[in-house]
Amino acid sequence: MKRGDFDWAKIFGELGVRWFHTGGIFAALSETTPEVIEEAMLAAKEYGTIISYDLNYRPSLWKAIGGQEKAQEVNQRLAQHVDVMLGNEEDFTACLGLKVEGVDDSLTNLEVAGFKKMIETAVKRYPNFKAIATTLRSVKTATVNDWGAICWADGKFHEATHRPGLEILDRVGGGDSFASGFIYGLMELEDPEKAVNYGAAHGALAMTTAGDTTMATLKEVEKIVAGGGARVVR
Numbered sequence: 001m002k003r004g005d006f007d008w009a010k011i012f013g014e015l016g017v018r019w020f021h022t023g024g025i026f027a028a029l030s031e032t033t034p035e036v037i038e039e040a041m042l043a044a045k046e047y048g049t050i051i052s053y054d055l056n057y058r059p060s061l062w063k064a065i066g067g068q069e070k071a072q073e074v075n076q077r078l079a080q081h082v083d084v085m086l087g088n089e090e091d092f093t094a095c096l097g098l099k100v101e102g103v104d105d106s107l108t109n110l111e112v113a114g115f116k117k118m119i120e121t122a123v124k125r126y127p128n129f130k131a132i133a134t135t136l137r138s139v140k141t142a143t144v145n146d147w148g149a150i151c152w153a154d155g156k157f158h159e160a161t162h163r164p165g166l167e168i169l170d171r172v173g174g175g176d177s178f179a180s181g182f183i184y185g186l187m188e189l190e191d192p193e194k195a196v197n198y199g200a201a202h203g204a205l206a207m208t209t210a211g212d213t214t215m216a217t218l219k220e221v222e223k224i225v226a227g228g229g230a231r232v233v234r
Helices: 008-014 033-046 059-065 067-081 089-096 112-125 174-189 192-206 218-225
Strands: 019-023 050-054 084-087 131-139 144-153 156-159 163-167
Touching (some): 008 033, 050 067, 059 067, 067 089, 084 174, 089 112, 112 144, 131 192, 144 174, 163 192, 192 218
Parallel strands (some): 084 131
16 A cells, blocks of 8 residues: 555535544555554544554564664654654554563553653654553463553543453454553543543453454443453343
8 A cells, every 4th residue: 555545525524424543564564554543643633533543563564664763753653743653662652662660571560650651752742642541450360450540631541441350262353452442432422531541442452352353342342341240141
């Protein structure tokens, strides 16, 4: 893909797409995909479309086109156009060069205070950010993780319900499911606190089923957000 392949004016202007979501995986697919993203972002800005970006750092993808140095160059440039930035601790460090204090090499200790400090730095560096969200995952074993999330929006921090000892069937897709739940909360509920809780609940549910595509329904997410437990719903 390259610049000019899509009619962004039609997509954002005529069709009225309200939200444009992309991220670091697409940016790493080739030398030209970052140019496609930037073209789309500039057009989205022109028509008032919200832009969200999930950093999603994947060393194996960037290796062929310049490694981490290239990843930082591309992501730091694209970040200047982003409204809602998403990522985990590794993503913010590898892609934007933002350090999270209090995180050990094995990622077993994730201090919320360290993430808040990092987010405050990010907002100063990128004043265009309207919201930032990150998952908080402490890996105990492959099938048991502590799981949570925080977000910053409207000058305030919001923290999702923490779920220690979450039993996991397949952790792949948990971050994407968090992103979609968070975006839903911002778009439909217009409430950052609810958004981060919808994202965390959706991510938790997605990791209890096989595969990287969520099997959870909105009603199931709403039940978890409301404090529902593991009893069978008949």
